[in-house]
Amino acid sequence: MCSQSAFELICRSCFLYIEFDKEYIFYHAVSGETHFLNATGASVLKRLSASPARIEDLLDFLDGNHARPICSYESLKMLLDRFEELGIIKCNYPCKC
DSSP states (O other): OOTTOEEEESOGGGEEEEEETTEEEEEETTTTEEEEEOHHHHHHHHHHHHSOEEHHHHHHHHHHHTOSSOOOHHHHHHHHHHHHHTTSEEEESSOOO
């Protein structure tokens, strides 16, 4: 992944979510799977539901929201890689934004 890669949700309208006791429950209609996320994971998916974003944009977004503990580039990359493995997001090479 290069720094100009953009991430986006595979299906923006395929998510339902609720917040429950500072955790988030996301239902992914395409896979039929339910995911339990912390504030960081939920914030990333909410941000990507608006438009594609580069990892640097996501870090800035998380910093501005104060919705999570300090998130490093490496830990955000691991989270994005996991979302990609689950078929929730995809990465576009190079960035189209």
